[in-house]
Amino acid sequence: MDIHSVVGLVELAYAFIDVTCKDTFERRICVERSVKGSETTEQVNVVRHKSNKLWIRQNSFSELSVMEFSTFTHDDYADGFISDKGDYRIIRDLGSGTFGTVYQTTKRRVIKEIVGMTRAQFQQEVMIQMKVYEAVPNSCPKIHDVGVLEDDYERPFIIVMEQFDNTAQKILQQNPAMIPDFLRQVARILQKLEPFEFNHRDFKSDNVMYKMEGDKVRFALIDFGFACITVGGKKYAGTTYFKKTAKCFRKSRDLAQMVYEVERYTPNIPENIRTFLRLLLTFDINGTKCEMFKGCPPHKIDEWLDTYTFLDNDAVENPNTTPEGMLRALDFFEEHGIEACKNGFVVHPAKEECVPKPSAEVVTPKDKPVTPVASKKCPEGKELNPATRRCIKKCPPPKVRNPKTRRCVKKLKT
Ligand SMILES: Nc1ncnc2c1ncn2[C@@H]1O[C@H](COP(=O)(O)OP(=O)(O)O)[C@@H](O)[C@H]1O
Ligand SMILES: [Mg+2]
Numbered sequence: 001m002d003i004h005s006v007v008g009l010v011e012l013a014y015a016f017i018d019v020t021c022k023d024t025f026e027r028r029i030c031v032e033r034s035v036k037g038s039e040t041t042e043q044v045n046v047v048r049h050k051s052n053k054l055w056i057r058q059n060s061f062s063e064l065s066v067m068e069f070s071t072f073t074h075d076d077y078a079d080g081f082i083s084d085k086g087d088y089r090i091i092r093d094l095g096s097g098t099f100g101t102v103y104q105t106t107k108r109r110v111i112k113e114i115v116g117m118t119r120a121q122f123q124q125e126v127m128i129q130m131k132v133y134e135a136v137p138n139s140c141p142k143i144h145d146v147g148v149l150e151d152d153y154e155r156p157f158i159i160v161m162e163q164f165d166n167t168a169q170k171i172l173q174q175n176p177a178m179i180p181d182f183l184r185q186v187a188r189i190l191q192k193l194e195p196f197e198f199n200h201r202d203f204k205s206d207n208v209m210y211k212m213e214g215d216k217v218r219f220a221l222i223d224f225g226f227a228c229i230t231v232g233g234k235k236y237a238g239t240t241y242f243k244k245t246a247k248c249f250r251k252s253r254d255l256a257q258m259v260y261e262v263e264r265y266t267p268n269i270p271e272n273i274r275t276f277l278r279l280l281l282t283f284d285i286n287g288t289k290c291e292m293f294k295g296c297p298p299h300k301i302d303e304w305l306d307t308y309t310f311l312d313n314d315a316v317e318n319p320n321t322t323p324e325g326m327l328r329a330l331d332f333f334e335e336h337g338i339e340a341c342k343n344g345f346v347v348h349p350a351k352e353e354c355v356p357k358p359s360a361e362v363v364t365p366k367d368k369p370v371t372p373v374a375s376k377k378c379p380e381g382k383e384l385n386p387a388t389r390r391c392i393k394k395c396p397p398p399k400v401r402n403p404k405t406r407r408c409v410k411k412l413k414t
Contacts, residue, residue: 070147072158074407081111081158085145088160097371099225100156101406104163109144114157115392115406117225122157125238128224129159131231135196139189140221141209153399153408154392164209168219171210172262176269178217179262179277182208183255184330185219190254191323193229197249201226201238204261204369226371253311255321256281260292260307261369271360276333278358279348280320291358292318304369320350 017033017040034041070083080089081103088105095102100113114122132140145160168182186208190198200207200221207223228237228248235248263269263277281292290296292310301310310316319325329349338346341354348355378384383394395401395408402409 070145071150072147073151074149081105081149081160083145083147083160085160097223105160108163109160110141110163112159112161113149114159115154117157119157121225121239124236125224125227126159128227128229128236128238129161131196131229131236132193132198132221132224132227135198136189136192138218138220139192140224153395154406164211164220164222166210167206168208168210169205169266171217172205172266176266176273179266179269179273180330180334181217182219182262183259183326186221186258187255187323187326187330189219189221191327194251194323197228197230199228199249200224200254201228202371203254203257205258205266206369208258247314250311250317251323252318252321252325255323255326256292256316256318257307257311259321260301261304263293264304264363265365265369272338274360274362275338275346275358276329276349279338279346279355280326280329280350281318282348282355282358283318283320285315290316293358293363303367304365305367305372308372325350 015035017035019032021031070085072081072083074080075082075087078089080087082088086107088107088109088111090111091104091106093101094104094110099117100115103111103113105111114125117125126143126146129140130143133142141161141164143159143161145158147158147160149156149158172179172182182205190200200223202223202225207221208219209222210217210219212218225238228235230236230248237248259277259280263274263281269277278291278293283290283292285296285299290299292301295301295306296310299310299313299316300306320329332347332349332352336347338349340347344357345354346357347353381394382392384392399408399410400412401407402412
C-alpha cells in the first residue's frame, strides 16, 4: 500500500474531534464535532435530564386542574424547539403578532411564542383556549403542549398547537362569496359558547383560521389573549385591558366587530353580500339609527381601533349580531335574498321588512385591523421590541439580539 492510498482511506473515514455540552434546565445538549473528508460536521445530541417541571394549579377546573408547563429548549443548531412530548423543527415563521412569533413546525403543529406577558396572563389565555376546545370540539386548535423556553433570555411562553391551513382573512380575500358560510360557522361556535359567557374580544378575520376537509372549509377561532370565559362561576380573562369599561360578556359584541372588519377590509365583496353586511351593521342606539360602517355619531368609529371602545359601551346592543340574530338573518338571506322590495329598498334580513338600501359606496380603510397595544417608553436597561412593542431586557453583553428571531445570541449567524 503506498502512501497515497493511506491518505485516501483517512479522508474517507470519520474522525472524531471533540464534544461540547451545555446544560439547560431539563436537558443536556451536546455537539459532537467530527471530520469526514475535508469537511467538519457537527451532530447535536440531546440528553434528557430528570424532569424538572413547573406545575400550575387551577383548582376550579376539573380535568384541567393541573396544567403542566414543559420546559422547552431552542436548538440553535437545528432551529427547533425540544420538549418532552417531541422535538419540533421550525419550517417557517407564520408571522409576528402582538405578543410574539408563530412558527410552523414539523408534525403539523404550530408554536406560538409569547413574550412580554405575565405567567398569569399566559395561563389565562391557555385555559381559555383549552376550555373553548372542550366546550365545542374543534372550534379552535387543540393544544398539545405549553411551556417556557428556558434557554432564551426573554424566556418566552410557548403554546404548541394543531396547525390550520391559513387565516379566514386570506381565504375571504380570495373568495369573498364565502362570507355568509364563514359567518354562519363562527356564529354557531359563539352560540355554543354562550352558556359560558364567552367573548373573544379581538374578533377579526386573522384571528380565525380554516382547514380544508375534503372540499369543505372548516373555520376555527384562535388567539384568546383578550378573551373572556366563565366556567363554574369563575371568570377567566386574557387581559385586564378592557377591565375599566367592559363587562366580560356582551351577546352581540363579537359578531358586530367581525362583520365590521370583514365589510370594511375585504376587497371585492359581491354587492348583495356587502348590502347584507351593512344591514347587519344598521341598528338603533337609544332610538337613534346607527350605521356602524359609517360611524355612529356621536360615537367615533373612524378607524378599526375605535370598534373596541364602541362595542364596550353598554348602550350598544346590536340585535342583528347576536349569534341567534345572525343565524336567523343568514337563513333568511340564503333563502330569500334581499331584493324583494320596491326600488331603493331591500329586505332587512333580521327584521324581515323593507328598509332603505344602505349605500354601496366603499369606504377606504384608514388603518388595517390590529390589536390595540399601549405605546410605551422603556426604562433604563430595557429596549422596545418592535414586533411586540414590549419593553424587554437588553441582551447581556457580549450577546446580541438577532433581529429576525429576536433572541439573544452569542453572535449573529451569517
Ligand atoms: N394554529 C395555527 N395554525 C396556523 N397558523 C396559525 C395558528 N395560530 C396562529 N397562526 C398564525 O399566526 C398569526 C398570529 O397568531 P395569533 O394567535 O393571532 O397571535 P397574536 O396574538 O400575535 O395576534 C395568525 O394570524 C396566523 O396567521
Ligand atoms: Mg391575532
